Amino acid sequence: MAPSVADLPENTETAPLTVPVKTAPETTDKKPKVRRVIEEEGGQTTASYPNYLPVWDHGEKYPPLEPFVHVDHGKDADPSFKDLLPEGSKIQKLAPTIGSEVTGVQLSKLSKAGKDQLALLVAQRKVVVFRDQDLADLPIQEALDFGGYFGRHHIHPTSGAPEGYPEIHLVHRYGDKSEIDAFFADRNSSVGWHSDVTYEQQPPGTTFLYILDTPEVGGDTAFVDQVEAYNRLSPAIKERLHGLKAVHSGFEQAEFSKKRGGVVRREPVKNEHPLVRTHPVTGEKALFVNGGFTRSIVGLKKEESDSLLGFLLNHVGRGIDYQVRVRWAPKTVVVWDNRITAHSAILDWKTGERRHLARITPQAERPYETPYVPEQTSAQA
Numbered sequence: 001m002a003p004s005v006a007d008l009p010e011n012t013e014t015a016p017l018t019v020p021v022k023t024a025p026e027t028t029d030k031k032p033k034v035r036r037v038i039e040e041e042g043g044q045t046t047a048s049y050p051n052y053l054p055v056w057d058h059g060e061k062y063p064p065l066e067p068f069v070h071v072d073h074g075k076d077a078d079p080s081f082k083d084l085l086p087e088g089s090k091i092q093k094l095a096p097t098i099g100s101e102v103t104g105v106q107l108s109k110l111s112k113a114g115k116d117q118l119a120l121l122v123a124q125r126k127v128v129v130f131r132d133q134d135l136a137d138l139p140i141q142e143a144l145d146f147g148g149y150f151g152r153h154h155i156h157p158t159s160g161a162p163e164g165y166p167e168i169h170l171v172h173r174y175g176d177k178s179e180i181d182a183f184f185a186d187r188n189s190s191v192g193w194h195s196d197v198t199y200e201q202q203p204p205g206t207t208f209l210y211i212l213d214t215p216e217v218g219g220d221t222a223f224v225d226q227v228e229a230y231n232r233l234s235p236a237i238k239e240r241l242h243g244l245k246a247v248h249s250g251f252e253q254a255e256f257s258k259k260r261g262g263v264v265r266r267e268p269v270k271n272e273h274p275l276v277r278t279h280p281v282t283g284e285k286a287l288f289v290n291g292g293f294t295r296s297i298v299g300l301k302k303e304e305s306d307s308l309l310g311f312l313l314n315h316v317g318r319g320i321d322y323q324v325r326v327r328w329a330p331k332t333v334v335v336w337d338n339r340i341t342a343h344s345a346i347l348d349w350k351t352g353e354r355r356h357l358a359r360i361t362p363q364a365e366r367p368y369e370t371p372y373v374p375e376q377t378s379a380q381a
Contacts, residue, residue, distance in 0.1 A: 031059070032057065032058040032059030034055065034059070035056040035058075036053070036163070037055070037160070037172065038050060038053045046354065047213060047354060047356060048212055048213050049212040049213070051162060052136075052140075052162050052168070052212050052356065053162070053170075053356075054159075054160025054161065054170045054172050055160060055161060056262060058263050060263065060265050061265060061266070062155060062157075064267065065201065065202075065266070065269075067202065067366075068152055068202070068363075070152070070205070070363065070364050072205065072280050072281055073119045073150065074116065074117075074119035074122075074123045074281040075280065075281050076116060077116035077117045077119060078113065078116075081117045081121060082117075083110070083113040083114040083116075083117055084105065084114045084117035085102070085105065085117075086104075086105075089103065089105045090104055093125075094326075095322075097225050097227070097322050098125065098126040098223060098224075098323070099125065099128075099223065099326070100121070100125045100127075101129040101131070102131070103132065105130060107130055107135060107335075108133070108134055108135055108142070108146055115149050115150070118335065119206050122206055123279060123281040123337055126225055126336060126337055126341050127324060127326065127336040127337075127341060128335050128336070129326055129332060129334050130333045130334075130335065131329065131332055132331050133210065133331050135333050136211070140162055140165045140168065143210075143358075144165065144168070144360065147208050147360030147362055148362065150205065150362040151363045151364055152202075153361065154167070154169075154200070154362070154363050155167055155266070156169045156265075156361070157250065157254060157257075157263075157264055157265045157266045158253055158254060158262055158263060158264060162358075166265070167360070167361075168359070169358070169359040169361055170356070170357070170358055170359070171209075171356070171357040171358075172354070172355070172356050173354070174353075174355075175218075175219070175347075175350065175351060175352060175353050176350065176351075176352040180347065180349075181350075183347060190344070190345065190346060190347035190348070191222075191317065192291060193224060193290055193291050193313070193316060193317050193342040193344050194291060194292025194293065194342055194343065195226075195288075195290045195338050195341065195342050195343070196359075196361060197361070198248045198292070198294070199249050199250035199253075199268070200269065201269070201271050202364060202365060203339070203367065204339075204361045204362060204364060205337060205363070205364025205365070206335065206337055207335065207337070207338050207360070207362065208333060208335055208359065208360040208361075209221075209333070209335075209336075209357055209360075210332065210333040211329070211330065211331070211356075211357055212356040212357060213354040213356040214328040214330070214353070214355055214356075214357075215349045215351060215353035216351075217349065218348045218349030218351075219345070219347070219349055219355040220325050220326060220346045220348075221325075221328070221334065221345055222323055222326070222343060222346060223323065223324050223325075223326065224316055224317070224341060224343070225319075225324075225340070226286040226287045226288065226342060227279075227284045227285065227340050228322035229315060229316050229322060230286050230287045232315070232319070235375050238276070238375075239372050239374070241276050241287075242275075242276055242369060242371070242372035244274070244275045244299070244300075245273060245297070245299075246273060246275055246288075246294050246295070246296065246297050246298065246309070247270055247271075247295045247296050247297075248270060248273055248293045248294055249293060249295045250268040250269055250270065251268040251270065254267075255268075270295075273288055273367040274288060274369040275287065275288060276288065277339060277340070277368070278369050278370045279340055283370075285369070285370070286339065286340040288339075288367055289309065289316070290313075290316075290342045291313050294309060294313075316342060325346075328357075338361075
């Protein structure tokens with residue numbers, strides 16, 4: 001079966017939209033533990049953005065997430081992209097079905113129409129890389145205000161966050177040789193394909209990841225096109241997958257954090273989602289399984305579930321012809337659609353350079369599928 005999300009390099013301990021309200025910590029004789037990376041670095045740091053260094057506050061507890069009505073702004077966007085890609089900007093495809101790179105656009109300055117078109121472009125291209133961005137240089141609340149246009153902010157139950165801003169999910173690793181050697185002591189590869197927090201009833205949609213510090217070489221992120229992965233299947237397999245649901249669980253992630261002395265801000269949940277998901281804007285169908293959180297297929301015996309899930313996850317992971325690898329550079333922002341992609345960090349440097357990124361994770365609609373429509377053969381056409 002697939003590796004646990006706890007093994008993934010991205011997972012470090014290292015109607016109106018609403019944000020869950022923080023509840024007061026229980027009264028005890030001693031204050032809850034607060035772990036701060038900047039204190040572990042002796043109060044001084046080489047981090048380019050110290051305000052983004054991770055903090056884990058064991059006193060932060062959040063109630064269960066409540067359902068909300070998600071409005072996908074890509075539905076009403078102008079497909080000419082005139083407000084997103086004005087004269088002088090450039091867009092270039094990185095691979096045929098997935099990935100584009102844009103220059104000459106400042107995301108934080110987009111109008112409402114431009115943000116709508118961003119949602120549409122990301123739905124179509126799955127992953128869009130923007131260079132020379134100022135998102136990391138803005139006050140954190142301004143960055144959150146920008147990202148909140150695309151959905152309700154998700155607060156990660158176990159990851160570090162900038163102090164006072166739990167809506168930001170941080171990825172932080174030093175990358176020295178001893179750390180990397182320890183990571184590979186019981187595994188051969190850092191590849192861990194996953195879509196973010198799919199155990200939630202309403203997993204993320206349009207998602208933002210921006211670089212704070214990066215190795216000169218290494219630490220890339222790979223993305224895979226789950227739409228094309230679905231399209232490559234035979235009609236018989238596609239038809240069989242329709243109607244099936246899989247269990248996505250966050251219990252293993254919470255347990256892993258507890259064992260390391262980490263936080264669990266919200267009690268873990270599991271949810272059932274369709275194996276084939278329909279995108280609300282493009283109508284495209286995508287496989288909705290990932291090695292991080294998908295545990296079993298509902299209604300199948302264990303051997304059957306393991307076999308089918310194993311096939312689907314191997315199919316996704318080996319699809320080099322529908323994947324794209326993004327190389328990070330200063331001031332880069334990657335925007336992708338978690339509903340129709342999976343991704344993996346690549347742990348391949350031992351130089352001791354810091355890899356530090358911030359993620360804004362707006363939630364989207366509850367996954368749904370539309371009925372299977374038999375494909376026309378050439379003879380029928």
